[in-house]
Amino acid sequence: MHYVYMIRSQVHPEETYIGLTSDLKLRMAKHNEGGSPHTAKYKPWSLVNYLAFSSRQQAANFEAYLKSGSGRAFAAKRLW
Secondary structure, eight states: OEEEEEEEESSSTTOEEEEEESOHHHHHHHHHHTOSTTTGGGOSEEEEEEEEESSHHHHHHHHHHHTSHHHHHHHHHHTO
16 A cells, blocks of 8 residues: 655644655654654654555655645645
């Protein structure tokens, strides 16, 4: 399975991140250990939502959509 996930900083709740992984537990651990340069300064992180896809391509397409203008509006209204 491939997961598109949404996380929010516990210390800076205005900071959010959308990502893609095939191992959600490991990826969350990396974010909270500071293993990702983009998210290290806002740790710790909480998982807000995730969606599972059987195809990596479908997951990548949905992640790209969530990072687009209309996808951000959809996520703000329905997923965060």
